[in-house]
Amino acid sequence: MKKVPxxxxxxxxxxxxxxxxxxxxxxVIRSKYGIDFELVGIGEHNGCVVCPEGIDPMEAHKLKxxxxxxxxxxxxxxMNSIDLIKEVGADIVIEATPxxxxxxxxxxxxxxxxxxxxxxxxxxxxxxxxxxFQKLRKMAEKNxxxxxxxASVGGAMPVLNLVRETLQANDIxxxxxxxxxxCNYILTRMSTEGLPYEHVLSEAQELGIxxxxxxxxxxxxxxACKLVIxxxxxxxxxxxxxxxxxxxxxxxxxEALKLASDDGYVIKLIGEIQDENRPRVAPRLVPKDHxxxxxxxxxxxxxxxxxxxxxxxxxxxxxxxxxxxxILSDLISVCEA
Amino acid sequence: MDLELKDMxxxxxxxxxxxxxxxxxxxxxxxHRDKKTPRGLIPVQITFEIDGEKLEGLINRMKSDGIxxxxxxxxxxxxxxxxxxxxxxxxxxxxxxxDRIDSTGYAEVKDLAVSMPGVDQHSAARMVINATGxxxxxxxxxLLRDTAHEKNLLMIESI
Numbered sequence: 001m002k003k004v005p006x007x008x009x010x011x012x013x014x015x016x017x018x019x020x021x022x023x024x025x026x027x028v029i030r031s032k033y034g035i036d037f038e039l040v041g042i043g044e045h046n047g048c049v050v051c052p053e054g055i056d057p058m059e060a061h062k063l064k065x066x067x068x069x070x071x072x073x074x075x076x077x078x079m080n081s082i083d084l085i086k087e088v089g090a091d092i093v094i095e096a097t098p099x100x101x102x103x104x105x106x107x108x109x110x111x112x113x114x115x116x117x118x119x120x121x122x123x124x125x126x127x128x129x130x131x132x133f134q135k136l137r138k139m140a141e142k143n144x145x146x147x148x149x150x151a152s153v154g155g156a157m158p159v160l161n162l163v164r165e166t167l168q169a170n171d172i173x174x175x176x177x178x179x180x181x182x183c184n185y186i187l188t189r190m191s192t193e194g195l196p197y198e199h200v201l202s203e204a205q206e207l208g209i210x211x212x213x214x215x216x217x218x219x220x221x222x223x224a225c226k227l228v229i230x231x232x233x234x235x236x237x238x239x240x241x242x243x244x245x246x247x248x249x250x251x252x253x254x255e256a257l258k259l260a261s262d263d264g265y266v267i268k269l270i271g272e273i274q275d276e277n278r279p280r281v282a283p284r285l286v287p288k289d290h291x292x293x294x295x296x297x298x299x300x301x302x303x304x305x306x307x308x309x310x311x312x313x314x315x316x317x318x319x320x321x322x323x324x325x326x327i328l329s330d331l332i333s334v335c336e337a
Numbered sequence: 338m339d340l341e342l343k344d345m346x347x348x349x350x351x352x353x354x355x356x357x358x359x360x361x362x363x364x365x366x367x368x369h370r371d372k373k374t375p376r377g378l379i380p381v382q383i384t385f386e387i388d389g390e391k392l393e394g395l396i397n398r399m400k401s402d403g404i405x406x407x408x409x410x411x412x413x414x415x416x417x418x419x420x421x422x423x424x425x426x427x428x429x430x431x432x433x434x435x436d437r438i439d440s441t442g443y444a445e446v447k448d449l450a451v452s453m454p455g456v457d458q459h460s461a462a463r464m465v466i467n468a469t470g471x472x473x474x475x476x477x478x479x480l481l482r483d484t485a486h487e488k489n490l491l492m493i494e495s496i
Contacts, residue, residue, distance in 0.1 A: 176496060251491045255452035256423050256461035260493075262450070263419060263463060267493060285419060285495035292496065 003036050004335055005052075005090040007119075009043035009081045009110050010097030014124050014151075016064040017320025018094060018327050019057035025328065035335050041088045042069070043081030043110075045097075049074050050088055081106070085113045092334060094327060095123040101225055101241055104131035115139040115147075122330040124151035124323050130225040130241045133232040146337055148330035149233075153226045154179055154299045156322035157315040161329060163234055163303070170305035172234050176272040179226040181297035181317040182210045182217040183249050183269040187283075188295040191257040191266055197250065209297060219248035220269060220281040227271040227279045235273060247282040260285055266293050338385070341378035341405040352381065352404050359395040361387035378405065389413070389469065414445060414467035416474040420481065424490035426451065426460045437484055444468035444477035 008015045022029075022037050029035050039057045042049040049055055051074040063069045070077065085093055093114040097107045108128040114121045121140065123129075128136060129152055140147035150160045154177075163172060178184050182204060189200045201218070204210035216222050224244040231237040249269050260267050270284040270292070286293045291312040294300045299317030304310055316322040342348040349368065356363055367382040374380060387395065392411075399406060426434075435446045448465035466481070468474035478494065485492035 247491070251423055251459070252493075253423055253454070253459055253461055255454050256421050256493070259450055259452055259461050259463040260421055265419070265495065267421070270496060272496075283491075283493050285421060285493055287495075290496070 001030060001036050002034055002335065003038055004092065004331075005038050005040045006092045006094060006331070007041040007043065007084060007088060007090045008039065008094045008096060009085065010095065010107075010125070011042050011044050011060070011064055011069060012096065012098065013320045014323050014327075015042075015094070015096035016061045018096065018324045019064075020061040021321060021324040021328060023056070023058040023061070029328075029332065033332055033336070035332065037331065040090055041084050043084045044069060045106075046070070047075055047077040048079040048081065048084045050076055050079070050084065052089065081110055082113050085110060085119065086117055090119060092120045092122055092331060094331070095121055095125050095128075096327075097125055099125055099127040099225075101127050101130050101221065104128040108132060108136075111136055111147075112139060115143045115145055118143050118145055120146040120148075120334045122148045122151075122327055122334060124149070124327060126152045126222075126225045126229065129229045129232070133229065133240075134238050137232075146334045148334055149229065150330050151323045151326035153229050154301060154315070155181075155317040155319065156325045157299055157301060157313050157317065158326065158329065159230070159301050159303075159313065160233055161333065162311075162313065165333075167303070167305060167308060167311070170307045172303055172305055174272070174274045174304040175230055175234065175301060176270055176274075176304075177292060177301035178268050178294065178299055179223045179271045179301070179317065180217055180220075180269060181299055182214065183220075183223070184295070184299070185209050185297045186218070187249060187252065187257070187267055187269065190252065190254055191261060192295075194254045194258065196254055197252060218250055220246040221248075223269060223271045223281045224279070227273060227281060230271075231273050231279050237279075239279060243278060245278055245280045245282070249283055252283055261288075264288050268292065338383045338406065338410070339408040340381045340383065340399075341374055341376075341407050342381055344373070344377060344379055348379075348404075349381065351402055352383070352399065355395055355398045355402065356383070356385050356387070359387060359391045359398070361385045361391075361395065380407070386415070413469055414447075416468040416471055417447075418466045418468070418474055418478060419495055420464050420466065420478070421493040422462045422464065422485060422490045423493070424459050424485075424488070426462045426490060427453070429488035429490065431462070434481075434484055434488070437480060438466060438477055441473075441477060441480065443470075443473040 039055045104127040107125040265285040300314040302312040364384040369380045450463045453460045
């Protein structure tokens, strides 16, 4: 059995969700892969839990649910995550702090600190990747550690790992897809019910599908960030969020959706990278029988390749458990690399 | 293109060769041996794609080779695209928007459906554009993009 000490930085929905899934899948991971992930530290904005002998991930998850992580016996109030990453011995850092697409912080500093401390990084955080992708990649390389971020694009959908581990011999010629479940939900509901944008947006907010401030999703910013990650990781580009042409869905009307539908189309917010062109996010007409025409909150990505032709994957783009699936896949792949 | 060929060996090749020499792309050939004309000629129907400017030269060449051309039909606008526009479509002069495409000579607005939910509210329009070829369609779409940008309309293109 290979013991792998890990740190989780950012213990919100995703971070604590990962802890829960690690606990639930402990036996499977041990028997199938011979790996025992041992949580030795949790970093939060107001303090850390530090325990080199191992923290019970389920206990930490439950305390977090009750809003009482600071009652954990190993809680160190005021300790910051940078010190945790530097000082506590661990192989892998899971970075799951909130996304900031302007500065990338605090995730960016966490990742750089981890690389300098020769620790692998697995993350769901788009911010640092959208701001400083190539810099982070080079740092990881220089320090001889792995940098994995499957969970940052398309939640549960295995797109980066699919390209890296299964389509190795293919040239990827283009990528297009729906990368934001909130927008997909809104457009699907508007189309099927003939309801105006504002109405469906409030409905989505009540259901917790859209945030109180929906700007990030509905203006296409979230899709653009994911596109930046795909452009940099798969196409080896060096683009940031500012290098993407972005139009959101706020101007879409039920009348436009009806006109599209009458002619056999739906309207979807599509992120697209084709050849050397600038990555683009815009509402597009998609034939109803096209693989990209998925409804509800689903995400979908279609890869155009030279050998395999078109490959389309669809799945859930958000949610703590779904995102944890990608994070766990990255954790295992780092251990096996 | 409908041709009438003499019933002797080598006639079909004689008819097809100039098409490729003139850069044409043959899509289909229908050889109606069973439908001889009263003059004993065999009707042949050929469909091909060719640069419009080269068509006349091709026809002259075929005639000088002794081939009887019964009829030439042209489907000039082969490419089709659909877009949706949202905004003040009528008040930003929809006639001018259409004219800009139609006046290119290589593209036309073939169909238009407009939905106007109410005064002061944004209208939506579905526009079908036909063009002579792929490149021409790209140019027409770019022209419409620029027009939409200028008139503050949201243009939704197909994937």
